[in-house]
Amino acid sequence: MKLLAIESSCDETAVAVVENGRNVLSSVIASQVEEHKLYGGVVPEIASRRHAESIVGITNQALEAANCKLEDIDAIAVTHAPGLIGALLVGVNFAKGLSMSTGLPLIPVHHLRSHIAANYITYKDLEPPFLSLVVSGGHSHIIEVKSYTDFNIIGKTRDDAAGEALDKAARTMGLPYPGGLNLDKASQNGNINAYKMPRPRVDGSEYDFSFSGLKTAVINTIHNAQQKGENIDVADMAASFINAVVVCLTENLEKAAKEYGYTKIALAGGVSANSMLRARCEQICKNNGWQLYLPELSLCGDNAAMVGSQGYYEYLAGNIAKLDLNAKASLPIDYEICK
Ligand code: KG4
Numbered sequence: 001m002k003l004l005a006i007e008s009s010c011d012e013t014a015v016a017v018v019e020n021g022r023n024v025l026s027s028v029i030a031s032q033v034e035e036h037k038l039y040g041g042v043v044p045e046i047a048s049r050r051h052a053e054s055i056v057g058i059t060n061q062a063l064e065a066a067n068c069k070l071e072d073i074d075a076i077a078v079t080h081a082p083g084l085i086g087a088l089l090v091g092v093n094f095a096k097g098l099s100m101s102t103g104l105p106l107i108p109v110h111h112l113r114s115h116i117a118a119n120y121i122t123y124k125d126l127e128p129p130f131l132s133l134v135v136s137g138g139h140s141h142i143i144e145v146k147s148y149t150d151f152n153i154i155g156k157t158r159d160d161a162a163g164e165a166l167d168k169a170a171r172t173m174g175l176p177y178p179g180g181l182n183l184d185k186a187s188q189n190g191n192i193n194a195y196k197m198p199r200p201r202v203d204g205s206e207y208d209f210s211f212s213g214l215k216t217a218v219i220n221t222i223h224n225a226q227q228k229g230e231n232i233d234v235a236d237m238a239a240s241f242i243n244a245v246v247v248c249l250t251e252n253l254e255k256a257a258k259e260y261g262y263t264k265i266a267l268a269g270g271v272s273a274n275s276m277l278r279a280r281c282e283q284i285c286k287n288n289g290w291q292l293y294l295p296e297l298s299l300c301g302d303n304a305a306m307v308g309s310q311g312y313y314e315y316l317a318g319n320i321a322k323l324d325l326n327a328k329a330s331l332p333i334d335y336e337i338c339k
């Protein structure tokens, strides 16, 4: 079964053709990063307009690269939530138009579910159940993946997402957008113990995160140094800050895996590209004798191949949308499917 998959939840317009959830026949991404770089972050209205301009061309490229015509496609999958509403609406409406004109089923795909599914493409034999740490620009979750379409949130951030905190720290250090990636690069020769970072406390759930205090700490340290005319060592600061975020993420992940009895761990989302996070997870899994799944770097950020993968399993579970499908800026990963 071949799916045409569409992703437009943030600043990448992406279309892919994916066979049976695992085999990527084509995956085309038009990134808007150079334009948003001018403003230091994603400007939602610009993102929507660029999606509208490029979505038809990117779809044609994806079909051509897969050596397919629309007649060869069996269903249309589209990211419908969560994300920037204006950006999502471009993909959703385009997918609805395609579904209406071809009569093909329309499959709604949750963005975080698709990030997890990036692992199904990298590891053809990976099947649920497993535990996933989903870390992106907007979300930080520890999730039980009970089946392809059954999820249970064990822990989540109470305030900022990990990616959001990394982006903000990078910006304060004067690093260009996209912050997380440039912070990762800057940290490569840094000392993780050079700057002392607070250890955030979260009352209530032992698996929840809080990153806003860490973010404020790094901003204050930099501003104080600037006022005193002192220089900040960017490599050391980047390494110390990323380490603080990674410690929070991995401590809770390890605790959750032990408590819930998982020995298969999968990372997902844009921040799963981070070199320190990947290395620390490798160490933890090695120490415990667990199996670690890391999506290949090209599948960590937003792309449509992962939408085509998750879309296949949504289709098998009967998650088919009607043509009044709407985009949603927020939607929990464990939402109820209306059949
Ligand atoms: O999943 P994603 O591409 O988009 C959302 O769904 O939000 O995640 C984007 C986030 C951004 O915060 C970006 O800075 C972060 O992922 N990111 C990284 C790295 N590459 C991207 N963070 C740390 N290290 C990286 N190498």
Ligand code: ZN
Residues within 6 Å of the ligand: 111, 115, 136, 137, 269, 270, 301, 302
């Ligand atoms: Zn994403």
